[in-house]
Amino acid sequence: MRAVVDTNVIVRALIRPQGTVGPVLLRLRQGDYTLLYSGSLLEELADVLNRPRIRDKYRLTNNDIQTVLALILLRGQAVTPDQTITICRDPKDNKFLEVAVAGRADVIVTGDDDLLVLHPFAGIPVVSPSTFLQIL
Numbered sequence: 001m002r003a004v005v006d007t008n009v010i011v012r013a014l015i016r017p018q019g020t021v022g023p024v025l026l027r028l029r030q031g032d033y034t035l036l037y038s039g040s041l042l043e044e045l046a047d048v049l050n051r052p053r054i055r056d057k058y059r060l061t062n063n064d065i066q067t068v069l070a071l072i073l074l075r076g077q078a079v080t081p082d083q084t085i086t087i088c089r090d091p092k093d094n095k096f097l098e099v100a101v102a103g104r105a106d107v108i109v110t111g112d113d114d115l116l117v118l119h120p121f122a123g124i125p126v127v128s129p130s131t132f133l134q135i136l
Helices: 007-015 022-029 039-049 052-058 062-075 091-102 129-135
Strands: 002-005 034-037 076-078 107-109
Touching: 002 091, 007 022, 007 039, 007 052, 007 062, 007 129, 022 062, 022 129, 034 062, 034 091, 039 052, 039 062, 039 091, 062 076, 091 107, 107 129
Parallel strands: 002 034, 002 107, 034 076
Antiparallel strands: none
16 A cells, blocks of 8 residues: 655654554554655655654654654655645645655545545545554
8 A cells, every 4th residue: 555644643653652643653664555755745754853842842862763764765655746736725735645646645644634625635535544544
């Protein structure tokens, strides 16, 4: 299965591995799906995880951040979007749709209502992390 996973889902899974979305990273580690990403999605994730407010509150170390980025590089597939999409209410979320279309994703995983309301987008289901885990 080929999935685009919203940054907020990955962050939540990293900071609370025993939480409801923690298994999203565990299942990636196990090779149960391929995470599609672009350079800009990876940069956004690194930026969010390196914010002092996030690092301090959740006691994230450089090793924690490098481990999750290495996991994405190992189990993921880089995608270069070839079209610009401007349909989402939050323009910053269009990049997830662009990666999903370019990478021929089977699913977009998010907790963001701005993306969830688009279900399905270009024939690609847009689902919550719990629904994604049930599908897996």
